[in-house]
Amino acid sequence: MSNSKPTDAAEEARIQAWRAERARIAEADKEQRIRQKQAEMNQIAATAKQDKKSAALTLLSSTTTDAPTLQAPQGPQIQSRAVKKASRLGLFFAVVIVPMFLVAYYVLVVATPLYEARSVIAITKSADRGAPARSGLLGGVQGPSNLSEVFRAHAYVQSQALMDALEDELGLITEFSSSTIDPVKRLRTVPILSMNKTTQFDRYVNSSVDIQSGLLTLYVRAPDNEQAIDISQAVLRNTQSRVLSLGQQVFDQRQAHATEVRLAAENQVAEAQAALVALQIKYQEVDPRNRVESIYNTIKDLETEAARLNSEVQKAEIAGIGDSQQTRQTAALEARIRQQITDERARLVAPDGGSAGSLNALLMEYELATLELSLARDAVQTALRAQAEAGQEAALNRSLFQVVVPPRTAQAAVYPRIPGTLALTLVLCLAVYSAISMFRAART
Numbered sequence: 001m002s003n004s005k006p007t008d009a010a011e012e013a014r015i016q017a018w019r020a021e022r023a024r025i026a027e028a029d030k031e032q033r034i035r036q037k038q039a040e041m042n043q044i045a046a047t048a049k050q051d052k053k054s055a056a057l058t059l060l061s062s063t064t065t066d067a068p069t070l071q072a073p074q075g076p077q078i079q080s081r082a083v084k085k086a087s088r089l090g091l092f093f094a095v096v097i098v099p100m101f102l103v104a105y106y107v108l109v110v111a112t113p114l115y116e117a118r119s120v121i122a123i124t125k126s127a128d129r130g131a132p133a134r135s136g137l138l139g140g141v142q143g144p145s146n147l148s149e150v151f152r153a154h155a156y157v158q159s160q161a162l163m164d165a166l167e168d169e170l171g172l173i174t175e176f177s178s179s180t181i182d183p184v185k186r187l188r189t190v191p192i193l194s195m196n197k198t199t200q201f202d203r204y205v206n207s208s209v210d211i212q213s214g215l216l217t218l219y220v221r222a223p224d225n226e227q228a229i230d231i232s233q234a235v236l237r238n239t240q241s242r243v244l245s246l247g248q249q250v251f252d253q254r255q256a257h258a259t260e261v262r263l264a265a266e267n268q269v270a271e272a273q274a275a276l277v278a279l280q281i282k283y284q285e286v287d288p289r290n291r292v293e294s295i296y297n298t299i300k301d302l303e304t305e306a307a308r309l310n311s312e313v314q315k316a317e318i319a320g321i322g323d324s325q326q327t328r329q330t331a332a333l334e335a336r337i338r339q340q341i342t343d344e345r346a347r348l349v350a351p352d353g354g355s356a357g358s359l360n361a362l363l364m365e366y367e368l369a370t371l372e373l374s375l376a377r378d379a380v381q382t383a384l385r386a387q388a389e390a391g392q393e394a395a396l397n398r399s400l401f402q403v404v405v406p407p408r409t410a411q412a413a414v415y416p417r418i419p420g421t422l423a424l425t426l427v428l429c430l431a432v433y434s435a436i437s438m439f440r441a442a443r444t
Contacts, residue, residue, distance in 0.1 A: 091436060096429040103425045112182045113413035114204075114221040117228035119236065120405035121216040123149040123243060125398065146214050149243060149399050153216055156242050157207040157235065160198050165238045166205075172231065173197060176204060180223065185415070205235060215404065225409045232407035240401040247399040258390040262383035269380055272373035279369050292363050295344050302341045309334035 123146050156162055166172040177187040177197065187197045206219045218235060222228035309330050316327040 088437070092433060095433040095436065096426075099429050100422070100425055104422060106182075106184075107416040107418050107421050110182050111416040112180070112185060112223050114185070114223060114415040115225050115228050115409045116414040117220045117222070117225075117232045117407040117409045118405070119218045119220075119232055119403060119407040121153065121218060121236070121239070122214070122402045122404045123153060123216070124400045124402065125149075146399075147209075147211060149247075150209055150214055150216050152246060153239050153243050154207050154209050156239055157205065157216075157218065158202060161242075162205070162235065162238055163198060163201055166231070166234060169234055169238075170231065172204075173201075205231070218407070220407065221415065228409050229407050236403060236407075243399050243401050251398060254390045254393075255387070258383065258387035262380065262387055265376060265379035265383040269373065269376035272369065272376045276366075276369040276373055279365055289363060289366070299341055299344045302337050302344065306334050306337040306341065309337065 125146065163173060167174065173187060175181075179186075181187075185203055187200050187203075189196050204221045208217050208219075209215075210217070218232060218239075220228050220232040220235060222231055313327060313331050313334065316324065316330070321327060
């Protein structure tokens with residue numbers, strides 16, 4: 001037990017001595033590496049300092065050599081550059097800054113704000129409600145059937161007639177031509193430029209047509225919301241009155257035409273009736289067909305009797321008694337009856353009494369007069385039916401003016417369009433400035 005303790009202490013001392021030796025060797029290696037690295041850095045710094053010194057000497061020598069040629073024009077070049085820079089600044093100020101300032105001042109201070117009221121109008125007919133929908137390719141391409149009425153209303157909205165109506169009702173043209181409107185939007189007549197108030201009226205009242213749906217959109221602009229709505233109501237009233245009056249004119253014209261046809265047919269009936277009565281008075285015959293029919297009946301009976309007597313005579317001759325008194329009397333009676341038949345036929349073609357015409361001619365005139373009367377009466381019936389149908393069709397095709405969307409205005413004014421106007425002005429001014437600069441550069 002006593003021998004093991006000194007052995008452990010010696011071993012521990014030996015390990016500590018080995019560790020101390022290793023630490024000393026590591027510290028010596030570290031110091032050597034640091035000294036080597038510091039030497040390398042000093043060498044690099046010395047090399048860089050030498051390179052800078054060489055470059056400075058080279059620059060100094062070149063500057064000293066060229067000094068007489070560079071220092072002489074230095075003052076005029078600086079002055080020329082300053083003049084050019086001032087010229088460019090002046091041009092930019094005159095072409096870009098000043099116009100931008102003027103346009104901004106105008107749109108922000110001078111321009112009159114305009115509010116827009118929009119309304120949508122439909123012009124339909126009663127007959128269109130039951131019309132079947134179009135199908136197929138061509139059915140989709142074709143527009144609605146009321147486009148003619150819609151375009152009539154569109155033409156009236158943009159016409160001088162509406163301007164005059166609004167001037168009489170609201171004094172609108174006088175107001176929009178006064179100083180209450182800014183100079184750009186103000187209505188004015190300039191003969192030298194061929195400008196008149198009618199061509200400028202669409203600034204305040206305009207319309208557009210949707211050919212797919214057949215709807216008319218009305219645009220009205222005014223300095224005030226309520227005024228824009230009032231003007232829209234006036235335009236709608238006048239347009240409705242005009243559309244309905246056009247429809248009423250068509251209705252009246254069709255009715256007048258149907259009435260004229262009916263009156264002409266009635267006059268024709270009266271003339272045919274008068275001609276028939278005059279013919280009856282002239283020949284003292286109410287209906288000559290009765291007398292002609294009586295004559296033909298008589299001729300028929302006589303021919304029947306003559307045929308019977310002829311048959312008896314032939315029988316007697318066959319029987320061998322053709323010479324008998326009775327046979328001769330029968331033959332004489334047959335001859336007399338045939339003479340009566342000839343006389344009756346002569347009555348049909350021979351002049352009747354004091355008249356120059358025959359019974360057949362009288363019958364023909366009577367038939368023609370009766371036919372004319374019948375045709376005239378048929379024409380009256382046809383005219384009456386046509387008049388009733390025209391009235392019904394005109395009533396069904398009468399235009400119905402409907403305001404689909406009543407006039408309403410937005411909270412903000414639609415004119416002037418400040419961002420868009422300023423952006424457009426800036427683009428134009430910059431384009432003009434670039435063009436002038438390129439032109440001046442090309443000249444120099």
